[in-house]
Amino acid sequence: MLSNEILLTIKLQQVLFVDPKRIGLLKAIQQVGSINQAAKNANVSYKSAWDHLEAMNAISPKPLLERNTGGKNGGGTQLTPYAERLLQLYDLLAHTQEKAFQILQDEQIPLDSVLTATATFSPQSSARNQLFGKVAGLQYFNGGCDVSVQIANFPIDLTACITPKSAERLKLSLGKEVLLMIKAPWLEVYSKPLKNKVNLFQGTVKDIMEEDGFLEISIIAGQTECFATIKSETQFEIGQDIWVSIEPKQIVLLSL
Numbered sequence: 001m002l003s004n005e006i007l008l009t010i011k012l013q014q015v016l017f018v019d020p021k022r023i024g025l026l027k028a029i030q031q032v033g034s035i036n037q038a039a040k041n042a043n044v045s046y047k048s049a050w051d052h053l054e055a056m057n058a059i060s061p062k063p064l065l066e067r068n069t070g071g072k073n074g075g076g077t078q079l080t081p082y083a084e085r086l087l088q089l090y091d092l093l094a095h096t097q098e099k100a101f102q103i104l105q106d107e108q109i110p111l112d113s114v115l116t117a118t119a120t121f122s123p124q125s126s127a128r129n130q131l132f133g134k135v136a137g138l139q140y141f142n143g144g145c146d147v148s149v150q151i152a153n154f155p156i157d158l159t160a161c162i163t164p165k166s167a168e169r170l171k172l173s174l175g176k177e178v179l180l181m182i183k184a185p186w187l188e189v190y191s192k193p194l195k196n197k198v199n200l201f202q203g204t205v206k207d208i209m210e211e212d213g214f215l216e217i218s219i220i221a222g223q224t225e226c227f228a229t230i231k232s233e234t235q236f237e238i239g240q241d242i243w244v245s246i247e248p249k250q251i252v253l254l255s256l
Contacts, residue, residue: 188244
């Protein structure tokens with residue numbers, strides 16, 4: 001398998017600020033505390049190193065280097081806190097680019113949704129059910145906000161109940177993309193539809209797995225697979241039509 005090389009370049013004011021060579025030079029200075037030795041370690045001439053450093057400092061919003069004169073170590077050059085953060089940011093962007101290229105290879109991941117693509121390489125959650133949708137309705141009431149979310153290929157719109165402050169912090173509006181996170185035990189499963197149940201939808205049992213006295217049921221609802229965890233004494237069969245209910249307060253919403 002061929003390896004991928006993604007070279008990241010950052011410009012400021014349409015002028016080159018940093019590239020892999022300049023980042024390598026800064027990292028060498030960070031390690032040895034000397035421009036002369038850093039130039040040798042980075043395989044560039046001393047003059048070339050100075051030219052790169054002066055070009056960066058000329059357009060940098062903050063200084064990149066600190067000179068120390070004298071002292072028991074005879075002085076030297078160190079990176080400023082701003083330059084240290086620049087190196088961290090560069091590594092972060094390079095990692096993000098690599099993840100983005102991995103997304104390109106997976107044709108199952110849509111590229112027209114920033115939230116969906118980003119979530120594929122974000123920190124993973126213990127929530128077994130992660131559904132993407134768009135806000136279809138916002139209803140505020142005393143102390144709460146019901147958020148109706150339309151999910152593609154799902155039988156119904158799901159409603160999550162959050163606080164008005166959370167809705168404001170998430171900057172929710174009609175049509176905004178959100179990620180719904182629901183733990184498997186929070187799905188209530190029934191063999192027949194019950195009255196007065198919210199977020200009630202029908203599905204079909206795809207698979208049943210038993211572990212530690214509990215059953216994990218894989219459910220196909222519309223064209224979406226979701227998961228419920230129930231006690232093992234409950235009787236269900238593969239291929240059986242069932243009904244699922246989710247309390248609105250047990251749905252966690254995420255948004256960019």
